[in-house]
Amino acid sequence: MRGMKANLEYITNKLKNKNIRLSHQRLKVLEYMDQHRIHPTVEQIYHGLRDEIPTLSKTTIYNTLKTLMEAGLVKSIAIDDNETRYDIRTDSHGHFKCLTCENIYDFEVNMDSIKIEDLNGFRIYARDMYFSGICPKCIEQKRETDN
Amino acid sequence: MRGMKANLEYITNKLKNKNIRLSHQRLKVLEYMDQHRIHPTVEQIYHGLRDEIPTLSKTTIYNTLKTLMEAGLVKSIAIDDNETRYDIRTDSHGHFKCLTCENIYDFEVNMDSIKIEDLNGFRIYARDMYFSGICPKCIEQKRETDN
DNA sequence: TTTTTATTTGTAATGATTACAATTTTATTA
DNA sequence: TAATAAAATTGTAATCATTACAAATAAAAA
Numbered sequence A, B: 001m002r003g004m005k006a007n008l009e010y011i012t013n014k015l016k017n018k019n020i021r022l023s024h025q026r027l028k029v030l031e032y033m034d035q036h037r038i039h040p041t042v043e044q045i046y047h048g049l050r051d052e053i054p055t056l057s058k059t060t061i062y063n064t065l066k067t068l069m070e071a072g073l074v075k076s077i078a079i080d081d082n083e084t085r086y087d088i089r090t091d092s093h094g095h096f097k098c099l100t101c102e103n104i105y106d107f108e109v110n111m112d113s114i115k116i117e118d119l120n121g122f123r124i125y126a127r128d129m130y131f132s133g134i135c136p137k138c139i140e141q142k143r144e145t146d147n
Numbered sequence C: 001t002t003t004t005t006a007t008t009t010g011t012a013a014t015g016a017t018t019a020c021a022a023t024t025t026t027a028t029t030a
Numbered sequence D: 001t002a003a004t005a006a007a008a009t010t011g012t013a014a015t016c017a018t019t020a021c022a023a024a025t026a027a028a029a030a
Helices: A004-017 A024-035 A042-049 A058-070 A136-146 B004-017 B024-035 B042-049 B058-070 B136-146
Strands: A075-077 A085-087 A094-098 A104-107 A123-134 B075-077 B085-087 B094-098 B104-107 B123-134
Touching: A004 A024, A024 A042, A024 A058, A042 A058, A058 A075, A123 A136, B004 B024, B024 B042, B024 B058, B042 B058, B058 B075, B123 B136
Parallel strands: A094 A123, B094 B123
Antiparallel strands: A075 A085, A094 A104, A123 B123, B075 B085, B094 B104
């Protein structure tokens, strides 16, 4: 486990390395993303930081996420119908959404190795895989309820 | 190519088979989807049918698409950031979005055969694959512009 | 410390989608 | 076919995520 100071340094360097100017809000948003790997919505980030930063505005969160996305430090997930979710993991992986508890799970899958005949001649920049269904926890809960 | 009459019958039967009550609007929306396989938005369907059905309301299109989705006759595509797109193809296939012309291309891919270790114990209902990048047409156009 | 530049913030605007009640249409029954 | 019951359509208003914008504030440079 990283110490508090080391973690702040780690977050700070992430921004510095991308030539993003430092600000209290940016550090806190990025720290929140790093510590809450639940693919949060803007609303969740907002509520999570509201106590620490009482003046925080949602617009700032939108602005910050846009900046972080352009730098490649976060990615957006379009698995939800109305709210965008954000992911601090930027390596290739899939997402599973449980239709019962609404949680989003990561899964490992090598999408780059999948050859798609129909896409010969296409320049592919991004690959996303979204599955949905019921997670084991909710299957188990349903089973208990049924008894 | 299906004749006009045969096509109407085909569309009508699609609804009847799913026990969906017939209406002028439902037939026209489904016909539009069948004849315009461009993964249209509500806006596109609305403009496409406005001349034929001057009283048409967008709410009706939303209602109709909801009904058709529940019956499994159409599927929604969340590849767009703000507008939902709808697909009359309900068999398993992937989608590629060109970031330049915004067109969405279908591609064949057998997602059901992909085994995901991390999802053992998960009940999977839907699998979606979204790629994005530049399509051959736009790559070519860019090349010509650069000369 | 001063100045310049960029960020944050609150408010208002936008735009897709949904809620709702009155009207119209479709299906059923006599 | 006509009358009745049930469901679909429509226009308007509401909702809600996201964006636009300009003034206030904070960070970096001089």
